[in-house]
Amino acid sequence: MKSVFRKLRQTFLYSNKVSKYLLYAIGEIILVVIGILIALQINNWNEKRQSHQLEHQLLENFRTSLQTDLSLEIIPNIQQLKTDTLNLNVLINTFNNKLPYNDSLKYIFGSVMYSKSFKYEVTAYKTFENLGVGIITNKSLNDSILHLYNMDYPELQYNIGNFTNNLTEFNRPLLRRLFKLKQESSNSIYFIPVDTQELYENVEFLNVLTIAKLNFTNIINQTNHNKNRVERLIEMINEELKNSS
Template identity: 40%
Template sequence: MIKFFRKIREKLLSENKFSKYFIYAIGEIILVVIGILIALQVNNVNEQQKSNDFEVKILKELRSNLKVDLLEIRDDLGLMVDINKACLDVKKHLEHFNEPTDSFNISTSLLRVTPHFSPINSGYDLLLSRGVGIIRNDSLRKDISFHYDMLYPYYKTYEEERTRFHALHSEPKLLEYFFMNFDKNHEINFHGFYFNINNEDYQTLKGDSKFSKLLSAIAFENKAIQNRGLRIESSILTLINKIETELENLE
């Protein structure tokens, strides 16, 4: 093709047809420019397709992560319901019974449970490595950033506060009265944990007003983080729905 155009130019020059050569030269330049623009357009289309494919990949990874997070936060929320009930059951038992029972020991073992939420961030880390701008839907991009940069860290702060409270107040008081054991094969256990208390310590515990206050404090801490956990659950569900809608539009 290059030889063909060269021969045309040489022929026009040899015949001294400068005006035709000039017109031809302009036409050749235009063709070259058009060729370059077409090549750039094709390259842009290819790059855009790669970007689209990567966006879909990230959204699918985020959706997968969020579905696992949803299962975990719901498992934690279920434990928190059990802890709330245990606080009430232990208080009622101390008020109405003169000796410990198996159900009492199971309930007291729940008082030391502190669920920990560990979200999976592989999809969000991948997004950050490429730049959040790859998510073209402005509303979805903002929701994703808010969820991972605000809600998750905020919830983690609550968990850390509860852990400190447990270490400073709950654990020492429980150790004062109960023998803590772990045996998944034991006939009476909660996820392997079970407590024992002798009759003498039980009678002392019944008259310990500080322990009654501790039960209220454990319930307060648990309900506070439970409320935040429900917000996490709601945000996860909303994000999953929005991501699935966006994937339907992109695929």
């Protein structure tokens, strides 16, 4: 009988040890899981912080690029196009009304030899593509950037380049035949008609002036459209930087 009780007592003691071990093991597992979860949370937080810093820097770069586009390309192009359009109006009016030729016209005949290109900063956009377009979390801002760099800018660049090439191709033979070119300074050339009467009666040249004016007007409108989009995009970037700081 004593041996039976002894065995039972040993069994209970053993069971108690197993229970304690199981509790200990479970506790350790829980601690490990908690540690992993904390580590993952810290890692996610670090990744979000780094992503936020990258987004912030990228938006600042975009803002600088867009401001450069405005000051060096878009606004000067609009100003030059408006000046050239005014000059074309003077020439068209002179031709249509057969006004007496005056010496001031020699400085504006060159307006029909419009030679301009549109170049825009692409460094920020290349970085944007490399990082992945999802780096910018504001969908409206993200879409506006994609639209500007994939549609508005390339279309304007193509139209200006195409118009310049066509104008040069059609005008150069006329200018060589109808004008004498004089160099006034190292960077200034003016045009003197060989025969004013012949020039006034040259329908081809008048057509060139008319088409040039139409194209200048279209490009001014398109460039103004880009100017408005760029200015609005800069405002959106400023708002996003302010809200995320």
